[in-house]
Amino acid sequence: METLMVILVGILVSIGTYLILSKQLLRIVLGISIVGHAVNLLIITSGGLKTGSAPLLGEKAAGFTDAIPQALVLTAIVINFAVTAVVLVLCYRAYQSFGTDDMEQLRGDEHE
Amino acid sequence: MKPNDVILKSVTQVAAVIILTFSIYLFMNGHHHPGGGFIGGLSMASAIVLLYLSFGIEKVRENIRVDFKKLAAIGVLIAIGTGMAGVVFGQPFLTQAFGYRDLPIFGTTELASALIFDTGVALAVIGTAVNIILSISEDR
Amino acid sequence: MNNLLIAPIITPLLTGMVLIVFQKNVMLQRILSLVALVATIVISVLLMNQIRDGGIQSLQLGGWEAPYGISLVGDMFSALLLLAASIVSVCCLIYAFSSIGRKQEKLYFYPLFLFLIAGVNGSFLTGDLFNLYVCFELFLVASYVLITLGGAKRQLRESLKYIFTNIIASAFFLIGVAYLYSMTGTLNLAQLSIRIAEVGQDGLITTVSIVFLIVFAMKAGLLLFFWLPGSYSVPPTAIAAIFAALLTKVGIYAIFRMFTLIFYHEPQITHLFIGILAAITMILGGLGASGFSDLRKILTYNVIISVGFIMAGLVSFTSAGLTGSIYYLIHDILIKAIVFMIGGTIVHLTGTSNLKNISGLIRLHPQLGWMFFIAALSMVGIPPLSGFLGKVFTTQGVFEAGYYWLGVIGLVASLLILYSMIKLFMNAFWGETILSVEEEKGTTKGLLFPIALLTLASVALGFGAEAITGYVAQAAEELLNPNLYIQAVFE
Numbered sequence: 157m158e159t160l161m162v163i164l165v166g167i168l169v170s171i172g173t174y175l176i177l178s179k180q181l182l183r184i185v186l187g188i189s190i191v192g193h194a195v196n197l198l199i200i201t202s203g204g205l206k207t208g209s210a211p212l213l214g215e216k217a218a219g220f221t222d223a224i225p226q227a228l229v230l231t232a233i234v235i236n237f238a239v240t241a242v243v244l245v246l247c248y249r250a251y252q253s254f255g256t257d258d259m260e261q262l263r264g265d266e267h268e
Numbered sequence: 269m270k271p272n273d274v275i276l277k278s279v280t281q282v283a284a285v286i287i288l289t290f291s292i293y294l295f296m297n298g299h300h301h302p303g304g305g306f307i308g309g310l311s312m313a314s315a316i317v318l319l320y321l322s323f324g325i326e327k328v329r330e331n332i333r334v335d336f337k338k339l340a341a342i343g344v345l346i347a348i349g350t351g352m353a354g355v356v357f358g359q360p361f362l363t364q365a366f367g368y369r370d371l372p373i374f375g376t377t378e379l380a381s382a383l384i385f386d387t388g389v390a391l392a393v394i395g396t397a398v399n400i401i402l403s404i405s406e407d408r
Numbered sequence: 409m410n411n412l413l414i415a416p417i418i419t420p421l422l423t424g425m426v427l428i429v430f431q432k433n434v435m436l437q438r439i440l441s442l443v444a445l446v447a448t449i450v451i452s453v454l455l456m457n458q459i460r461d462g463g464i465q466s467l468q469l470g471g472w473e474a475p476y477g478i479s480l481v482g483d484m485f486s487a488l489l490l491l492a493a494s495i496v497s498v499c500c501l502i503y504a505f506s507s508i509g510r511k512q513e514k515l516y517f518y519p520l521f522l523f524l525i526a527g528v529n530g531s532f533l534t535g536d537l538f539n540l541y542v543c544f545e546l547f548l549v550a551s552y553v554l555i556t557l558g559g560a561k562r563q564l565r566e567s568l569k570y571i572f573t574n575i576i577a578s579a580f581f582l583i584g585v586a587y588l589y590s591m592t593g594t595l596n597l598a599q600l601s602i603r604i605a606e607v608g609q610d611g612l613i614t615t616v617s618i619v620f621l622i623v624f625a626m627k628a629g630l631l632l633f634f635w636l637p638g639s640y641s642v643p644p645t646a647i648a649a650i651f652a653a654l655l656t657k658v659g660i661y662a663i664f665r666m667f668t669l670i671f672y673h674e675p676q677i678t679h680l681f682i683g684i685l686a687a688i689t690m691i692l693g694g695l696g697a698s699g700f701s702d703l704r705k706i707l708t709y710n711v712i713i714s715v716g717f718i719m720a721g722l723v724s725f726t727s728a729g730l731t732g733s734i735y736y737l738i739h740d741i742l743i744k745a746i747v748f749m750i751g752g753t754i755v756h757l758t759g760t761s762n763l764k765n766i767s768g769l770i771r772l773h774p775q776l777g778w779m780f781f782i783a784a785l786s787m788v789g790i791p792p793l794s795g796f797l798g799k800v801f802t803t804q805g806v807f808e809a810g811y812y813w814l815g816v817i818g819l820v821a822s823l824l825i826l827y828s829m830i831k832l833f834m835n836a837f838w839g840e841t842i843l844s845v846e847e848e849k850g851t852t853k854g855l856l857f858p859i860a861l862l863t864l865a866s867v868a869l870g871f872g873a874e875a876i877t878g879y880v881a882q883a884a885e886e887l888l889n890p891n892l893y894i895q896a897v898f899e
Contacts, residue, residue, distance in 0.1 A: 249559070262568065264565055344421075345425045348425075352418070
């Protein structure tokens with residue numbers, strides 16, 4: 157199971173990298189959020205998968221899953237969400253004021 | 269041209285109430301079971317966003333007169349404030365206390381200071397989530 | 409348990425939240441944010457003295473014991489950085505009062521500034537790897553917004569690059585966290601140190617340490633500084649000054665913490681690697697600083713050189729080297745804020761950052777010119793100014809450890825700093841006075857006071873070096889001795 161997840165993470169990271177390397181702003185944002193999701197999956201996998209029941213007080217179970225990666229991933233998702241929101245708004249503003257979403261044209265002046 | 273959204277509006281009227289109730293259930297349930305301030309606040313924010321979607325920003329703003337930026341700030345203030353309570357009593361920051369009290373209607377109930385902390389978290393989440401959606405959608 | 413440790417994080421955060429509620433009242437915002445940051449200075453002085461008397465302080469949030477809960481740890485290194493950071497932030501805030509503009513003040517400038525400081529302080533104090541990530545994100549998100557404040561076209565363009573590189577670096581940070589957690593089963597820095605010392609730092613762990621090195625090198629501008637010159641030259645002066653003074657330093661702090669507390673078993677691999685990066689950084693930074701004739705570009709490349717130089721002390725991994733690095737780090741936080749503020753003031757006066765169009769400012773602005781001269785000499789390391797001790801100790805440590813090439817490159821880089829700063833001074837301040845008072849684009853009213861305050865602090869750091877010798881020596885000893893840190897967490 158862990159091996160499958162790691163392969164999935166690898167696929168997602170490569171898709172994300174491909175998107176980040178393209179020129180359109182929106183594709184870059186999508187690529188970043190896909191890489192973010194890949195990283196979240198990696199964190200969840202890092203604690204081991206399916207090793208016990210939910211880590212709740214009062215449950216009668218032989219073993220409990222490691223709760224820390226779940227707490228970490230929740231925080232990471234929220235931060236990812238906030239950052240993506242900021243970036244999206246910023247890209248929209250950039251598109252409005254430059255009239256283009258092509259990174260090639262957003263390079264800046266050569267001698268600046 | 270205004271789209272014809274009768275179905276959306278009538279569904280929202282019912283669904284918003286259900287979502288709001290469920291969000292309060294999630295919020296209160298969070299002490300020992302899945303749920304809590306974060307997820308409760310998030311589902312409440314989704315109900316508010318649904319209202320915005322179906323009735324328009326202007327109309328909802330007339331009825332819910334809340335500045336969501338300030339709501340988020342007040343939420344964080346409440347959450348940190350409960351943390352400071354521990355400092356006042358000479359305990360580490362964020363120490364939570366709980367106890368059992370006899371209340372008139374509910375009987376013996378567990379009262380925990382974590383509930384106040386969670387209220388702060390919920391307000392912060394509602395404020396932030398709605399605010400993000402609003403600031404993206406307002407600008408045309 | 410010491411609740412004072414949470415205060416440097418909570419004070420700015422809480423004040424920032426209050427300021428969001430009172431967004432309209434600019435006067436109240438100014439007063440409250442100043443009070444909060446001055447309070448942070450007082451707290452860090454108190455903390456420093458407590459650490460001097462009682463060793464490393466720690467706090468377990470919510471009373472949950474160390475490996476399970478969230479730990480905050482304050483050793484002398486973080487306390488010294490905390491003090492320097494809060495002094496600089498107060499001065500940048502005063503500078504912002506008269507330069508940032510009424511519109512920006514209402515657009516949540518002060519809350520964002522305070523969140524930035526809270527994030528930086530949090531990174532200095534946290535004893536948990538994941539919380540380090542959270543604090544990094546806190547000040548990064550604040551910086552994403554601050555860098556675009558004003559919304560000029562150049563700012564938007566550069567900020568996009570800044571944000572994209574930082575988000576990717578943060579993703580790598582999380583990848584490193586996940587790897588480390590799956591190998592060691594903990595993220596508490598002290599427990600990580602114990603476990604890695606127990607099982608030994610094998611090839612896999614060294615590889616993960618390189619992942620962390622890449623992440624923090626990106627944030628610190630160690631070799632991966634391609635984003636830095638563009639993004640540090642676009643925001644308003646007060647913001648650029650605080651960025652130059654603090655943001656790269658947090659990355660440096662993280663590298664120091666990781667490679668003295670956790671990954672210190674294989675210095676011939678990791679530390680040598682850092683040394684090579686530092687050497688290349690100093691050379692490239694020196695070339696950039698001496699090659700450009702744009703005021704802001706010269707200053708940003710000087711930031712890069714100093715990053716390389718501070719790293720040299722860590723590479724040597726000797727008592728003298730680390731002492732030098734700590735001295736130089738504190739000195740650099742103060743001095744970078746000064747030169748960025750002076751540079752911003754020059755641009756504000758003349759309306760251009762091209763050195764060819766600036767000349768003879770010293771006739772009308774003698775204070776500005778001489779303060780810049782002091783700062784320039786201090787950066788080069790002329791005794792008895794504040795850069796001197798750092799340079800001497802770092803170079804001594806590097807030579808003791810046998811990294812002669814690194815020491816020589818460090819000294820050559822100092823010469824390049826001298827060349828670039830004197831070039832800037834000669835061009836901007838000497839020569840024929842082109843602009844009369846009436847022709848200037850702005851005034852220095854209210855801008856000189858914070859610069860003077862910082863210059864005073866920097867000179868005091870140089871002349872009063874005796875006074876802080878004990879503190880710095882203790883900080884270096886704690887860095888060389890991870891057991892002190894571990895004991896403090898698991899007391």
